[in-house]
Amino acid sequence: MEGCAIRITMHFFPVGQVAVDYAYDHSGMDFGTHYYQAMDSWDTKQPVGDPNFASVPYSDKRMESFTPSEKFKESNFSIDGHSLIIDYAFSDAFNIKSLTAYRELDESFYQDYSANPNVPRLFMNDPFITKQDQFSQELQFTGALDRYTYIAGLYYFKEHGKETATDYLSLQFPPFVPFGAYQLQSRQTKAVNEAVAVYGQLTYTPPVLEDRLAITAGLRYTEDDRSVDVTRTQAFDGVTFANVKASNKWDNLSGTLIASYEIADNQSAYLKFSQGYRTGGFNGRGTRPDAVQLQIDEETVEAYELGYKSEWFERRLRSNIAFYQMDYKDLQLSFATQGDPADVRFFNAGNAEMKGVELDVTAVPLDGLLISLQYAYLDSEIKGVTNPYTGQPDPHKYALPSAPEQTYAVDVEYTLAPLAIGILIANINYSWRDRVVTSADNAPGAYIDRYNLLNTRLALTEILVSIEGELKLTLRGKNLADKEYLVDSVGAFSWAEQTGAFGQPRSYGIDITYEF
Numbered sequence: 001m002e003g004c005a006i007r008i009t010m011h012f013f014p015v016g017q018v019a020v021d022y023a024y025d026h027s028g029m030d031f032g033t034h035y036y037q038a039m040d041s042w043d044t045k046q047p048v049g050d051p052n053f054a055s056v057p058y059s060d061k062r063m064e065s066f067t068p069s070e071k072f073k074e075s076n077f078s079i080d081g082h083s084l085i086i087d088y089a090f091s092d093a094f095n096i097k098s099l100t101a102y103r104e105l106d107e108s109f110y111q112d113y114s115a116n117p118n119v120p121r122l123f124m125n126d127p128f129i130t131k132q133d134q135f136s137q138e139l140q141f142t143g144a145l146d147r148y149t150y151i152a153g154l155y156y157f158k159e160h161g162k163e164t165a166t167d168y169l170s171l172q173f174p175p176f177v178p179f180g181a182y183q184l185q186s187r188q189t190k191a192v193n194e195a196v197a198v199y200g201q202l203t204y205t206p207p208v209l210e211d212r213l214a215i216t217a218g219l220r221y222t223e224d225d226r227s228v229d230v231t232r233t234q235a236f237d238g239v240t241f242a243n244v245k246a247s248n249k250w251d252n253l254s255g256t257l258i259a260s261y262e263i264a265d266n267q268s269a270y271l272k273f274s275q276g277y278r279t280g281g282f283n284g285r286g287t288r289p290d291a292v293q294l295q296i297d298e299e300t301v302e303a304y305e306l307g308y309k310s311e312w313f314e315r316r317l318r319s320n321i322a323f324y325q326m327d328y329k330d331l332q333l334s335f336a337t338q339g340d341p342a343d344v345r346f347f348n349a350g351n352a353e354m355k356g357v358e359l360d361v362t363a364v365p366l367d368g369l370l371i372s373l374q375y376a377y378l379d380s381e382i383k384g385v386t387n388p389y390t391g392q393p394d395p396h397k398y399a400l401p402s403a404p405e406q407t408y409a410v411d412v413e414y415t416l417a418p419l420a421i422g423i424l425i426a427n428i429n430y431s432w433r434d435r436v437v438t439s440a441d442n443a444p445g446a447y448i449d450r451y452n453l454l455n456t457r458l459a460l461t462e463i464l465v466s467i468e469g470e471l472k473l474t475l476r477g478k479n480l481a482d483k484e485y486l487v488d489s490v491g492a493f494s495w496a497e498q499t500g501a502f503g504q505p506r507s508y509g510i511d512i513t514y515e516f
Helices: 289-293
Strands: 002-012 018-031 036-040 075-091 094-112 123-145 148-171 180-204 213-233 241-264 267-278 299-312 317-329 332-337 340-348 351-366 369-383 406-415 423-433 451-464 470-478 486-490 498-502 507-515
Touching: 241 289
Parallel strands: none
Antiparallel strands: 002 018, 018 075, 036 498, 075 094, 094 123, 123 148, 148 180, 180 213, 213 241, 241 267, 267 299, 299 317, 317 351, 332 340, 351 369, 369 406, 406 423, 423 451, 451 470, 470 507, 486 498
16 A cells, blocks of 8 residues: 655735735555455355356455455556635624635546456456546625624535446356356446525624523535436446436525534533435436436435533543434435346435434543543334335335444543653554444445454654654554454445445554654
């Protein structure tokens, strides 16, 4: 893996109260993708898998080494971005800020979902190319007057995207005949998205309760215009088409209302109601013209949150807790069709509900010792799903991907007294995450089981190597218990109920950072 990143910033005051900030950033990397291995056979009576895939190695444990029959190719990406911020401070009551940004992405991604020593190309993307550019312009108006503070703005965004994918699949005709690699499909998708918005938010501090109460109200109106153009060629199923287009516009008015109260100097509580909106769209990866042109309606959510923030014992203990509930309408879901991973379905699932609690505690029991604890509980449910192709209630049990019921983490960091050559910092981190599903259709093999990780870090910082530069040396150890855990799991392939990519085993490294 090789990569580089640079960032250049300039800050200057051309006249009076005008401040100008310009930034350019570039990042790029050449890397290898995850290795996906077959973990479970569809036919549990066959220990080596379905007879059609008898030569595919199966293992529910991480394979320590393998020699793929098809050589892995290198993936890479390059990102360039520009931003220009012009801030004109007329007075405390009125300020104008212009935010202009432009960004480009160029990525070539290679992924083999079945690399093994015996069978070539069960399913792979070779290549998966993405090109995207985006431009945004925002004008903000901010200020304060007596008991009011406000922010208002205008926003414009436009992006062009192009995605080119070629998928390969290996099959046997008939069984027990050597596998042959076939091009499953070649697809090119072009998309143009444009959005404009106007928003405003006002905060009022009433002359009661010793100015400890603040009430905030806001509105945002958004219009979105989306279009897609899809061409599918050399498809194994014989369904090919050229320049299938679809476009539409959506708009939404969303609001927020917040009441916050400062109970004491280091204690506050808040109650928040907000509305959210995700614009509609189309399935740029549809394998049929009707699937591409099937319109996906906008998704909306209403969220409620109650929180409490506090600091104790001369700010040696900080505790934040929040309870929330989110009610979704016309939830947008997507998943790959079972047995045909290139056929991605995208539709409005119906309604969903998420509710939970988040806790964050930070303590400094001794000088130099910092202990942090984070805990989150989430209860999520999708209900009232309507099948987009039949219009009838869908009895299938859908689920929200990547939504663990419980997660928690403990972080302990100790900073020793300054040494002659720098400052020594020791850190240990333990994290735990509950079981999650990885596909909205809740396929049997599309899940990641619960796991925990233990990491550590020892850093020597502020090493003075020149008048204007400092050196930082960091020794790190990841997954010290050498846990076997998945970072992704797919349940849509025909040769295995579960195909997964394992996380990094126990590893050690050293980082050298020079700042000037």
